[in-house]
Amino acid sequence: MSIAVGHERDVAIADLLDRALNKGIVLCGEATISLAGVDLIYVGLKVLVASYETASRIRNKQPSAAPLPDERGTQ
Amino acid sequence: MMLYVYGVVDSPQFSAAVSGHEGAIVFPVACGDLAAAASKLSGAVEPEVQHVWRHERVLELLMQEHAVLPLRFGTCVSDVDTVCGELQRRRPALLEGLARVRGRAEFALRVAGIMAGHSSVASSDDRASSPLPGTRYLQAKAKIFHERALVQAAARRVRDTLQPYLDGPAVAAVWGPGDGASAELTASCLVDRDNIPQFIHAVEEVRRNHRALDVTCSGPWAPYSFVSMRAAEAER
Numbered sequence: 420m421s422i423a424v425g426h427e428r429d430v431a432i433a434d435l436l437d438r439a440l441n442k443g444i445v446l447c448g449e450a451t452i453s454l455a456g457v458d459l460i461y462v463g464l465k466v467l468v469a470s471y472e473t474a475s476r477i478r479n480k481q482p483s484a485a486p487l488p489d490e491r492g493t494q
Numbered sequence: 495m496m497l498y499v500y501g502v503v504d505s506p507q508f509s510a511a512v513s514g515h516e517g518a519i520v521f522p523v524a525c526g527d528l529a530a531a532a533s534k535l536s537g538a539v540e541p542e543v544q545h546v547w548r549h550e551r552v553l554e555l556l557m558q559e560h561a562v563l564p565l566r567f568g569t570c571v572s573d574v575d576t577v578c579g580e581l582q583r584r585r586p587a588l589l590e591g592l593a594r595v596r597g598r599a600e601f602a603l604r605v606a607g608i609m610a611g612h613s614s615v616a617s618s619d620d621r622a623s624s625p626l627p628g629t630r631y632l633q634a635k636a637k638i639f640h641e642r643a644l645v646q647a648a649a650r651r652v653r654d655t656l657q658p659y660l661d662g663p664a665v666a667a668v669w670g671p672g673d674g675a676s677a678e679l680t681a682s683c684l685v686d687r688d689n690i691p692q693f694i695h696a697v698e699e700v701r702r703n704h705r706a707l708d709v710t711c712s713g714p715w716a717p718y719s720f721v722s723m724r725a726a727e728a729e730r
Binding site: 430431432434435436437438439440441442443444445446 | 502712
């Protein structure tokens with residue numbers, strides 16, 4: 420089993436998901452779709468990874484990208 | 495009944511019994527001297543954490559005896575002939591990939607805090623804010639672009655700082671996009687198994703020498719980031 424050299428299990432999970440869902444060989448796209456559907460995998464990935472990145476951003480107090488006002492200048 | 499495929503292996507036979515999804519035995523779908531590691535599957539495998547861990551675990555067990563190219567989680571085919579056809583069609587690239595990862599494992603690096611010591615541009619933008627909505631919109635957009643540019647520059651600096659530490663123990667490194675969308679820098683490092691202690695030591699040295707950076711490292715993983723030609727180009 421993989422080890423977390425430095426930090427907690429959450430980081431290892433994020434690293435695993437980033438790889439297993441995002442990288443690796445795609446043997447044949449049609450076959451992948453037949454399993455769970457691209458949309459399903461995509462949504463799962465976005466939810467899991469976004470929550471990690473959000474946590475990271477809060478932890479680092481990174482200057483957040485303020486929401487843009489719309490074309491009329493209203494929020 | 496479908497076949498779930500975990501990875502491509504440089505041997506038509508497996509020396510150890512490995513359990514995959516639903517407890518099914520992982521078996522080789524041999525095609526010449528290559529094989530795909532597969533198991534029978536009755537239904538869909540949802541993209542849940544424990545299933546992804548199972549996918550990874552199968553690959554790690556196979557990697558103890560063989561060179562393995564990991565497939566993306568969720569790859570499922572209807573029959574053995576489809577797998578063999580894909581192995582034959584991609585044989586040169588697969589052989590090249592297997593040679594690249596043989597005896598090696600992937601480690602993940604995440605570096606947070608790359609903007610430490612850099613102040614935000616918010617104050618200057620606030621001074622320039624206009625009562626006109628169109629101008630405000632452009633000012634807000636310019637601020638976002640500017641902040642992203644700052645993050646990109648910081649990511650480049652951190653990458654240049656860390657690369658010398660990795661040059662020795664890592665065979666290759668693939669860096670994240672560093673596009674400024676996140677204040678976090680990521681890298682995937684391909685490391686000879688014999689050099690794993692040296693790689694971990696190098697990461698600890700980075701932590702000691704650059705305390706403002708929040709460096710995390712996990713692994714060893716199956717070499718997901720080094721299966722493509724783009725990864726080969728990054729190799730030194």
